[in-house]
Amino acid sequence: MRLDGKVALVTGAARGIGRGIALKFAEVGAKVGIVDLREADCQAVVDEITSSGGQAIALAADIRDEAQVQAAVTTLHETFGVCTVLMNNAAVMPAGRIHETSPEDFDHCLAVNLRGTYLMCRAVIPTMLEHGSGSIIHMASITGVLGLPGIAAYSATKGALIALARAMSTDYARDGIRTNSVAPGTIDAPMLHDFVAAQSKPEDIRQQFDDMHPIGRVGRIEEVANVCLFLASDESSFVTGSNYEVDGGLSSKGTQPQD
Ligand SMILES: NC(=O)c1ccc[n+]([C@@H]2O[C@H](COP(=O)([O-])OP(=O)(O)OC[C@H]3O[C@@H](n4cnc5c(N)ncnc54)[C@H](O)[C@@H]3O)[C@@H](O)[C@H]2O)c1
Structure with missing residues (x-):
């Protein structure tokens, strides 16, 4: 039970990678807050976890909204105790080159991917500071490291999340709070x-x-969840400010001329 005694909050956990991370965290002993816009799907993930003997709570919220973020964190604290693992996973990905991306889509992408992460950190960190420990993980993407076509706004937020985790690590290292990012x-x-x-x-x-x-x-969802589990657990106690590329070697690949 690698997360025994931990209380984790996972955003964007109603489906996809976030759901996979929430299931993994619960499987190894964490009590998990399931945050997402999709209320019914949040509850479905909670039901899945509780039916296998785990503990979870559905916390439907729009992470762009400060009051909803604060309410979700307060409910989690009241239900399970101090949140010691924050997994910032929710994101949106508008497609298009920059001149094809509307200001509305650009703002929405920044608001969910970056501002939502900031609001979550802001809501959770004061209690982590009192508690003296915490692990915060930002879900970035390999597009935050490499240039891939057609998703520039999204890629800009993912690069920013890597920088945010690195910068935050220096601010909180002496407080027992570690911050890392994962780039699938x-x-x-x-x-x-x-x-x-x-x-x-x-x-x-x-x-x-x-x-x-x-x-x-x-990659498979579980292959990302396993790295997040390592970063959430005390096994990574000397790891902070790092970006973990979970990319099947993509970022290491060079090119050579073809015949
Ligand atoms: N799927 C991939 O190939 C891939 C690759 C690299 C990185 N990622 C990252 O992994 C994470 C999850 O990706 P996924 O493929 O599971 O995507 P997904 O679209 O299935 O999951 C995103 C979740 O975030 C939720 N969400 C969106 N806006 C929200 C808001 N304002 N408030 C609360 N919740 C909100 C959605 O409802 C959804 O459940 C994202 O951060 C994504 O950028 C995915």
């Missing part, structure tokens, strides 16, 4: 499914995603 390559999860479905040749694009990773396939 392409993962077999709804964000990928939505992107592929919107392309003119979905099957070709899906194959290209597999082929572009040196490992020869896209």
Whole structure:
């Protein structure tokens, strides 16, 4: 039970990677707050966890809204005690090059991916400081490290999350709060499914995603959740300010001329 005694809050946990992380955290002993816009799906994840003997609570909230964020954190504290693991996972990904991205989509992307993360940290950190420990993990993306076409606004927020985790690590290291980021390559999860479905040749694009990773396939949700579990647990007690690339070798790949 690697997270025994921990209380974790996972944003964007109603489906996809966030759901996978919440299930993993609960499986190894954490009590988990499931935060998402999708109220019914939050409850479904809670039911899944409780039916296997775990503990979780549904905390439907829009992380762009300060009052809703604060209310979710207060309910979590009242129900399970001090939140010692914050997994900032919720995100949106508007498609398009910058001149094709509307100001509304750009602002929305910043508001969820970056401001939502900031609001969550702001709500959780004071109690972590009193408690003297905590692990905060920002879900970035390999697009925050590498240039990939058609998702520049999203990529900018992901690069910022890596910088945010690094900067925060220096602010809180002496307070027992560690902050790290995780940068997945392409993962077999709804964000990928939505992107592929919107392309003119979905099957070709899906194959290209597999082929572009040196490992020869896209990643699985559990492979991201396992790294988040390590960062959430005390096993990573000397790890702070780091970015973990979970990308099947994508960011290590060079290119060479073809015949
Ligand atoms: N799927 C991939 O290939 C991939 C690759 C790299 C990084 N990531 C990152 O992993 C995370 C999860 O991705 P996913 O594929 O599971 O996506 P997803 O779209 O399934 O999950 C995102 C969740 O966030 C929630 N959400 C959106 N806006 C919100 C808001 N304002 N308030 C509260 N919740 C909100 C959504 O309802 C959804 O349940 C994201 O941060 C994404 O950027 C995904």
